[in-house]
Structure formats: C-alpha cells, structure tokens
Amino acid sequence: MPKITPFKSIRPKPELASRIAALPYDVYNRKEAVMEVNREPLSFLKIDRAETCFTDETDTYAPKVYAKAKALLDAMIADGTFVTETSPCYYIYELIMNGRSQTGIAACSSIDDYLSQLIKKHENTREEKELDRIRHVDATDAHTGPIFLVYRSRKEINEIVDTAKKMRPLYDFVSSDGITHRVWKISDMAVITRLEALFDALPCTYIADGHHRCASAVKVGLKRRSEHPCYTGEEEFNRFLSVLFPDDQLYIMPYNRVVKDLNGLSPESFLEQIERAGFKVEYTGDRQVSPCRKGTFGMYLPDGWYLLSAHDSLLSSDPVKGLDVSVLQDNLLQPVLNIQDPRIDKRIDFVGGIRGLDELERRVSSDMAVAFSMYATSISELLNVADAGLLMPPKSTWFEPKLRSGLFIHKLT
Structure with missing residues (x-):
C-alpha cells in the first residue's frame, strides 16, 4: 500500500561525506548554526541554513537567503563535491549511538500516500514553520533533509537490509558527536523490485520525526502539480526524500x-x-x-x-x-x-x-x-496514537540519533 521508489541521489564524494553530513537544520538556533558552519565550512548546514552566510542583521527568511542556498548547492554539484547517480538506487543507512544500531532504507515516498494517510502523522504542524522549508525546497528544487519514517518491522525486509550490510559500505565515518554512520547502495533491480513489493504489502508507514519538513515537501509537490496540470504522477516532485526504519530498532528520548x-x-x-x-x-x-x-x-x-x-x-x-x-x-x-x-x-x-x-x-x-x-514516550504509544487517527501534544518525542542532511539529495526535476 505505501509506495516507495528508488531515486538518482545527489550525494557527497566519499572522502568528503563526514565533513558535509550535518544535523537537521532545526536542531540549531541561529547563533549555534553560525558557529557550526564556521567550525566546518563544508557542512551542509550552510545550505540548509543559508542565513549563516550573511550578517546577523539579515532576516533569516529573506528571499536572498533561499537564493543563496540554491547557489551554494549548485556550486557544490558543479565543482564535483557532490556526485549524481546515473540510475535510481536505494540506500541502506545505519546509525550507531552508544553501541546501539538502527538501520533504515533511504528511498522516496509518495505525497499521495501522505494525503491519503497511508503515511500517518502523530503531530500537528505550524504554518509559519512550514513556510520556511516550502521556500527552501522550492528555491533549491531539492529535498535536502530526509523525513524520518517508521514501519512495523518485517522479517523479509530485515533480511534484505542485513544482506546489503555485508557489502563494502559507500560511506563509513564517525561524526563529531560520536555517532557512527554507514551507507550501502542497492542498485540491483531484482532487490529494488522486491523491496517495493514488500513495502506495498504494508498497511502504512508513520512519520517519526520531520512533520514540518514532510508537510512542506508535500505542499511544494502540490504547487508543482498546479504549475504542471498535465503531470503524470511519475515526476520527481510527486515524491519526497525519506529514510524508513523498523519500529523495533528506534530509540526515543524524553x-x-x-x-x-x-x-x-x-x-x-x-x-x-x-x-x-x-x-x-x-x-x-x-x-x-x-x-x-x-x-x-x-x-x-x-x-x-x-x-x-x-x-x-x-x-x-x-x-x-x-x-x-x-x-x-x-x-x-x-x-x-x-x-x-x-x-x-x-x-x-x-x-x-x-x-x-x-x-x-x-x-x-x-x-x-x-x-x-x-x-520518554514509547514507540508503541506513538504508533497507537497514529493508528487511532489522533495527534500527540507538541514536542512529545525526541528521536536519537538524528539523521544527517546532505548525505542524500533528491532533486524535484
């Protein structure tokens, strides 16, 4: 039922991945974001939070900030800092924190599944927070931070993931906060087709973290549909970047x-x-x-x-x-x-x-x-709320470790 699709990722050169990968944009306040970009000039945070390139007097939401984000991304693609896949792939993304591992599948999810509630949410969003990411996605023509989705664990999916993890990783590094990140690529069409079928057999997926980013991605997709009334549904703007994890591997902090x-x-x-x-x-x-x-x-x-x-x-x-x-x-x-x-x-x-x-x-x-x-709220409580079609109070869950932005970029065109 929920549809996932492979995508032609734009991703860092392997030797630069550890420097580029950044915590989500909303983990930092503006002062902290500036300090982080000064510490690591290659950090993807400078694209997710392009106001870090301007003086403090510049409005965080000024049009030139989003234009700068696009210019920075385009420049890093042009100079070879990022490479672009020639064919659609899935990625296996493992994060290890304090010896505890969780492994997800980087894929594109469908905006129609969000609209039809096959992707279930547990939190309301605030319009002013959505507007920032709507402008960012629209200006850069890209999804730069994956939505953290969860599914009820399935043995057959776990087996595919475990097999992929026996290969040599594409990326393998420890970030400055001590989290180990490993990424493997799945380009075999037979495995891709099998994963699509297994997810299609699931009743639904759930948003764990990233409600505002998800709502923003969907609204940009709908905007692009209105701008292209003859759309077929196969265009990239009909999908958004996600990483999907089994529920039995996740860790929620208070x-x-x-x-x-x-x-x-x-x-x-x-x-x-x-x-x-x-x-x-x-x-x-x-x-x-x-x-x-x-x-x-x-x-x-x-x-x-x-x-x-x-x-x-x-x-x-x-x-x-x-x-x-x-x-x-x-x-x-x-x-x-x-x-x-x-x-x-x-x-x-x-x-x-x-x-x-x-x-x-x-x-x-x-x-x-x-x-x-x-x-801490438990993962079972989260899923029960979502299954009941209800919403949690704001700030009910804090997931760790956080997915990094900049490891996978999905272009809308």
Missing part, C-alpha cells in the same frame, strides 16, 4: 519542559497547588530526577529537585490522554501554571533529552523558573 514563571505563585503556594492537582511531591534536593516509569516526573526549582508522582485518578487508557506529556499538561501546566496552548505560549520552552538534566538546571538558573524532566 522531551523536557521549562516554564518562565510560576504564574504569580510563591514557591510554597506552587507546591501546594501541585499536590491539590493530584501529584505526590517528594523533595530530593541535589539528586537529579530522571523518571524511571510512566506517571512520574522530575521537577527542578532553584532550591533543588522534586519527584512528582501522578495519582491513579490522573492516568488514562486513552492513547493521547494517557501520555505522560498529556498528564503533565492537563493536570499541572494548564491548571496551575496557566499554559493553555503549549504550541503558541511564549512562557514555555522544550528541551530535547539529548541535552541532559544539567541543561534544565542551567535554564532555571538563567531564564526560567521551573523545569520538568519527563519519562
């Missing part, structure tokens, strides 16, 4: 929360309100709290750490209401701290679990009043 103020409450009143809301509160002092089971939360205030345990009355079997991020939002953030809509409220911020608990302490000592450490 997505923690920090809030700017206590909604006018004193620390004492705040703690009382939390207990009234249905949480058991235990002070742990300097001992950091990383929740070890569902229904528990760490909380950090200037005087130290607390362990919060939700009473049974706050828990739910509903796929969304039962998520820990929902329990915290519905029973503490909203009623006690008055965070009504975490998607737009400027008083709340989100901290990926990869940054650790020290980052929560740092934020409270600098620009925030309270921090919450979360128990």
Whole structure:
C-alpha cells in the first residue's frame, strides 16, 4: 500500500561525506548554526541554513537567503563535491549511538500516500514553520533533509537490509558527536523490485520525526502539480526524500519542559497547588530526577529537585490522554501554571533529552523558573496514537540519533 521508489541521489564524494553530513537544520538556533558552519565550512548546514552566510542583521527568511542556498548547492554539484547517480538506487543507512544500531532504507515516498494517510502523522504542524522549508525546497528544487519514517518491522525486509550490510559500505565515518554512520547502495533491480513489493504489502508507514519538513515537501509537490496540470504522477516532485526504519530498532528520548514563571505563585503556594492537582511531591534536593516509569516526573526549582508522582485518578487508557506529556499538561501546566496552548505560549520552552538534566538546571538558573524532566514516550504509544487517527501534544518525542542532511539529495526535476 505505501509506495516507495528508488531515486538518482545527489550525494557527497566519499572522502568528503563526514565533513558535509550535518544535523537537521532545526536542531540549531541561529547563533549555534553560525558557529557550526564556521567550525566546518563544508557542512551542509550552510545550505540548509543559508542565513549563516550573511550578517546577523539579515532576516533569516529573506528571499536572498533561499537564493543563496540554491547557489551554494549548485556550486557544490558543479565543482564535483557532490556526485549524481546515473540510475535510481536505494540506500541502506545505519546509525550507531552508544553501541546501539538502527538501520533504515533511504528511498522516496509518495505525497499521495501522505494525503491519503497511508503515511500517518502523530503531530500537528505550524504554518509559519512550514513556510520556511516550502521556500527552501522550492528555491533549491531539492529535498535536502530526509523525513524520518517508521514501519512495523518485517522479517523479509530485515533480511534484505542485513544482506546489503555485508557489502563494502559507500560511506563509513564517525561524526563529531560520536555517532557512527554507514551507507550501502542497492542498485540491483531484482532487490529494488522486491523491496517495493514488500513495502506495498504494508498497511502504512508513520512519520517519526520531520512533520514540518514532510508537510512542506508535500505542499511544494502540490504547487508543482498546479504549475504542471498535465503531470503524470511519475515526476520527481510527486515524491519526497525519506529514510524508513523498523519500529523495533528506534530509540526515543524524553522531551523536557521549562516554564518562565510560576504564574504569580510563591514557591510554597506552587507546591501546594501541585499536590491539590493530584501529584505526590517528594523533595530530593541535589539528586537529579530522571523518571524511571510512566506517571512520574522530575521537577527542578532553584532550591533543588522534586519527584512528582501522578495519582491513579490522573492516568488514562486513552492513547493521547494517557501520555505522560498529556498528564503533565492537563493536570499541572494548564491548571496551575496557566499554559493553555503549549504550541503558541511564549512562557514555555522544550528541551530535547539529548541535552541532559544539567541543561534544565542551567535554564532555571538563567531564564526560567521551573523545569520538568519527563519519562520518554514509547514507540508503541506513538504508533497507537497514529493508528487511532489522533495527534500527540507538541514536542512529545525526541528521536536519537538524528539523521544527517546532505548525505542524500533528491532533486524535484
């Protein structure tokens, strides 16, 4: 049912792959992006975030920024930094973090599958975040960052992947953050056809990470269709770049929360309100709290750490209401701290679990009043929400390791 297709990838010369491959554009703020491009001038981040080539006064979303991204990409293709495949291929992409491996298939997925919900999402998108990537994809005429998709593991697909990994890799390097990246190419038409048939037999795939990039790619595809009313469906703009992973190999870290103020409450009143809301509160002092089971939360205030345990009355079997991020939002953030809509409220911020608990302490000592450490959402919870046709609260999952941009580029024409 979900359709995948091979593609003529534009990819780095093997000896340059480790320098070009970059973390996703939205992992960095502007200052961090500039520092990274200065550290590694070949980093693909300079194309994904072309504002790094301008002074701080330049608007991140100015038309000349997207024009610069196109010029940089075109120049790196012209000078041989990137090479272009002569025939469509699939790629096997393995990432190893702390000894743990996950291996996916780089392929193009169908915008029609997204529109018909054969590619299921679990998160809403924000229009302003989509617009940036729409402009970037349209200007560069390329998908430069793959969408992280997941499928329910299948033995037959795993066997093809394992066989491919016995070949000599196309790329094999360790990135600056310690993640091992290996890539193998599949160009054998019999294997390509077999993979297409196996994915066609799946009921659906799921977006794990990259909802905004996916929605943007689809909207650019629809724009190109309107510009080419005689399109056949076989044009490259009908597809988007993805890497598809089996669900049993993925690792989700918590997505923690920090809030700017206590909604006018004193620390004492705040703690009382939390207990009234249905949480058991235990002070742990300097001992950091990383929740070890569902229904528990760490909380950090200037005087130290607390362990919060939700009473049974706050828990739910509903796929969304039962998520820990929902329990915290519905029973503490909203009623006690008055965070009504975490998607737009400027008083709340989100901290990926990869940054650790020290980052929560740092934020409270600098620009925030309270921090919450979360128990990670599981992959089964994510799939259950998507299968129910429901949506998670924003910032419910933080996947690690992150897929690199610049290893595979898919041109729309």
